[in-house]
Every structure is written in C-alpha cells, then in structure tokens.
Amino acid sequence: MPLQIVHHPDYDAGFAVNHRFPMSKYPLLMAALRMRGLAKPDALWMPEPAPTARLKLAHAADYVDQVIACQVPEKIEREIGFPVGPRVSLRAQLATAGTVLAARLALKHGIACNAAGGSHHARRAHGAGFCTFNDVAVASLALLAEGAVENVLVVDLDVHQGDGTADILKDKPRAFTFSMHGERNYPVRKIASDLDVALPDGTGDDAYLERLAAILPELSGKRRWDLVFYNAGVDVHAEDRLGRLALSDDGLTAREDMVIGHFRKQGVPLCGVIGGGYSTDVPALAARHAILFEVASRYA
Numbered sequence: 001m002p003l004q005i006v007h008h009p010d011y012d013a014g015f016a017v018n019h020r021f022p023m024s025k026y027p028l029l030m031a032a033l034r035m036r037g038l039a040k041p042d043a044l045w046m047p048e049p050a051p052t053a054r055l056k057l058a059h060a061a062d063y064v065d066q067v068i069a070c071q072v073p074e075k076i077e078r079e080i081g082f083p084v085g086p087r088v089s090l091r092a093q094l095a096t097a098g099t100v101l102a103a104r105l106a107l108k109h110g111i112a113c114n115a116a117g118g119s120h121h122a123r124r125a126h127g128a129g130f131c132t133f134n135d136v137a138v139a140s141l142a143l144l145a146e147g148a149v150e151n152v153l154v155v156d157l158d159v160h161q162g163d164g165t166a167d168i169l170k171d172k173p174r175a176f177t178f179s180m181h182g183e184r185n186y187p188v189r190k191i192a193s194d195l196d197v198a199l200p201d202g203t204g205d206d207a208y209l210e211r212l213a214a215i216l217p218e219l220s221g222k223r224r225w226d227l228v229f230y231n232a233g234v235d236v237h238a239e240d241r242l243g244r245l246a247l248s249d250d251g252l253t254a255r256e257d258m259v260i261g262h263f264r265k266q267g268v269p270l271c272g273v274i275g276g277g278y279s280t281d282v283p284a285l286a287a288r289h290a291i292l293f294e295v296a297s298r299y300a
C-alpha cells in the first residue's frame with residue numbers, strides 16, 4: 001500500500017525566502033516526496049480548513065476568532081513570530097485540519113502523515129514560537145470527543161519541548177503527552193508534559209537512540225493506545241540552525257524506524273506530523289523531513 005499523505009498547496013504561506021521561518025520547506029518537501037515516488041496520487045489527500053468549533057476544542061474562543069478575522073493582537077503576533085494575515089490564518093486552519101484528516105486515515109489504514117503540522121508551542125490561550133494553532137491537540141480532542149478513540153498518545157521528538165500540547169492536554173486523562181527535547185532550547189519556561197526527557201546540548205545518534213529505545217516500551221506499558229501522534233521534528237539534526245543536538249541523517253532514519261516500528265508492530269495506528277526544522281539550505285531541510293515519509297512508507 002502507498003503511504004497516505006495529507007497536503008495542501010496553501011500550507012506554504014509564501015514568506016520571504018530570508019524569513020526566520022523557512023516556509024518554502026512545505027512545497028519543497030512535496031517535491032522531494034514526488035521525486036522519491038512516495039507521493040502517490042491515489043493516496044494524496046487535501047484538507048478543507050478546520051471548522052471554527054473544532055479549533056475551539058483546544059484554543060480559547062476569542063483567540064480562534066482573532067486568527068480567523070486576522071485581528072490577532074500585536075503582542076501575541078510577536079510571540080508567534082510573524083503577523084497573522086490571511087495566508088497565515090488559512091495555512092493554520094488547513095494544517096490543523098490536515099492533522100485531523102491524517103489521524104482519521106491512520107485509524108483506517110494504520111499509518112498516515114500530514115506534510116505539515118506539529119505546531120506544538122501553540123497553547124490554549126494563544127499561539128507562540130511559529131505556531132498558530134496546535135494541530136495535534138485539536139486532532140486529539142476532536143477524535144476523543146467523537147469517540148473515535150479512547151486513549152491517545154503524543155510522542156513529540158521535535159528538539160523543542162512540547163509546551164503548548166502539554167498546556168492544552170494537561171487536564172485530559174485520555175491524552176498522554178511525551179516530549180523528548182533539548183534541555184537548553186526554547187521554550188525557556190517549559191510546561192510539564194506527562195513525561196519529559198531533557199537532553200544535553202550536542203547529544204548525538206547513539207545516546208539519543210539509547211534513551212528513546214528505553215522509553216518506548218515504558219509508554220506502551222501505560223495503556224492500550226488507540227492512536228499515536230508522532231511529531232518528527234528534524235531540528236534535532238546536527239546541521240539545524242536552532243537545534244543544539246547532533247543527530248545525523250542515519251540517526252534520523254533510525255529514530256523514525258524505531259518509533260514507527262515500535263507502535264506498528266503492536267498494531268497501534270500512527271499519525272505522523274513533520275514538526276520543526278530550520279536551515280537556510282531549504283532543499284536539504286526538506287530532504288530531512290522526507291525521511292519520515294520514506295520510513296513510514298515501509299510500514300504502509
């Protein structure tokens with residue numbers, strides 16, 4: 001079976017090429033997936049913007065309304081890291097809906113990936129750290145509310161701590177949040193996940209994979225998970241501009257194989273989202289994000 005992939009051309013909000021947020025990684029990732037033969041037309045899905053009511057499951061109603069109306073207060077826009085104009089607003093609605101759709105596809109097919117998502121710094125009250133809406137939190141709460149799942153696990157391996165997801169899901173006993181991240185990285189004030197592992201600067205493949213291998217069985221021992229959201233941020237890579245860790249391409253491949261293989265062997269559906277990755281060499285960055293899809297395809 002081909003891997004089910006969710007994508008939308010408007011995931012790219014068209015920022016200037018020198019913007020701190022490498023927006024062009026989204027179309028370049030799709031180009032990389034097509035080149036590798038991973039994006040099959042009959043397994044490609046396009047989301048519609050997420051309904052407002054669904055976004056409000058995870059976010060304060062006034063903040064959601066501000067984003068939809070493109071009237072986010074400047075102070076919050078500064079925390080997000082860019083102004084929320086029409087394209088950013090649409091992009092946030094689409095990327096969030098994309099993760100909801102990918103989660104549904106994962107429940108049906110066992111595995112699916114959104115070619116965006118992982119906006120894990122957006123908390124209940126407002127967005128932050130390049131994140132407008134928290135797609136994984138919205139998708140978790142939507143599927144729990146519908147009764148499509150009973151227990152959801154978030155495995156967040158982006159190099160930054162998943163503070164927004166922890167904030168939104170902290171009082172939801174049916175959603176368990178796990179974050180493994182760089183200790184000295186953003187956010188300065190972390191919001192505790194259900195389980196956090198903080199890694200020192202410069203952590204490389206072996207130490208990283210060893211920690212992860214020890215934790216995955218622990219996570220599986222907690223409950224019978226109906227769905228795993230996997231934030232496969234590639235900002236753990238040695239060449240990432242913000243990451244401070246030192247994984248190689250092979251290390252990333254081994255990580256994706258370890259996580260996906262672990263849950264798929266147990267029959268737990270997995271929804272992958274791409275998370276963070278920062279580089280001025282955007283084609284190289286897109287190739288790093290493509291690793292998730294390459295490995296996921298082997299389990300599709």
Ligand SMILES: [Zn+2]
Nearest residue numbers: 158159160276
């Ligand atoms: Zn990150």
